[in-house]
Amino acid sequence: MEPLHIASAILVFGGTFFMVVGSIGLIRLPDFYARLHAAGKPDTLGEILIVLGLILYEPFSFITVKLFFLSFFILVANPTATHAVAMAAYKRGLIPWRKEHR
């Protein structure tokens, strides 16, 4: 394989790893606010890494521009959506989980 393709595969699998980790965190973490950490961040980075890998795989064309647009949009939109859901939960009075100190 060409070196560019190897770099592309590494980026795509890095993004996949972070997405799977985000899903595991979504299941394991104890409460809603802690799950938000596993929902917002790994998704953003995973999406950006996978899209970067696809950009490296594709020779430069209009597809590159569209993929870059997609990546930029996710970078802006994903934290905003996370914040919207968090604010809704906070205003409805959901109480965060605390570790018991003894």
Added chain:
Amino acid sequence: MDILGLFMIAGIFVAVSIVLDLYRAFSGPTVFDRVMAISVIGTKTAVIIPLIGFLFERPGLFIDISLSYALLNFVGTLVVAKYLERGELWSPYT
């Protein structure tokens, strides 16, 4: 191994992570958990669609669908979050 095969394996892994998210969407204790899980599933779908497009060697068409899907997912999450926060979608005072 062909790189398209690697893309297919990556897509399968992302699909497995979507199944894991479905558990949280199905059995979330609060409704916010479900909204968050559905939002995450939408983001991951917007990633899978370009991968499928490269597998079918028609990426131009699939990336358009992916862009539209990401936009709709974002707007839908915002609308549901606003509705859950206020109990109404439109009020004349804000």
Added chain:
Amino acid sequence: MEEGAQVSMRNILIFKFLVLFVFWILLSVWALDHNYPGQFNAIHIAQGLVASAIVVYVLRELILHGEKIHVKLFRAVPYVFWELWQIVLANIDVAYRVLHPKMPIDPLLIEFYVPYRGDMTKTWLANSITLTPGTITILVEGQRFIVHALDKSFADPLLIDQTMQKKLMHVFMEGENDSTS
């Protein structure tokens, strides 16, 4: 854009129009696939112009309204790269905490005030907090921020050092001239 360009109302409208029109071109006109030829003709471009103008007119008060923005582009670029690096660090941290068998988390809510006045600055700060390690913005009300942190060690940079607030203040020139009321 040299000396902290003040973006006026008209330029914001033109900017929104250009973003919408570029998106239209990306989605419908500029498709060079041989299976799916794009419609690069006058009718589709005119449709895009009319649709973008209508959307900008209808949503003219929705976003970035009634606010003067001071931004220095050559200060914003290093901040964006620093932020991308912070995203990578944040994900490694989340991966460590999730995959650790005992899950070393001790979540807490913290609250602090920022000296900013511009909405744009607060939006950047909220999104940056969400993307940096261990913190998520819960509520923004006026100048009050409520942040959920996964551990006590992540709360200290926001409460004591305030590096991110200072960096953003540097980018958006808040506090450097007093005309931004």
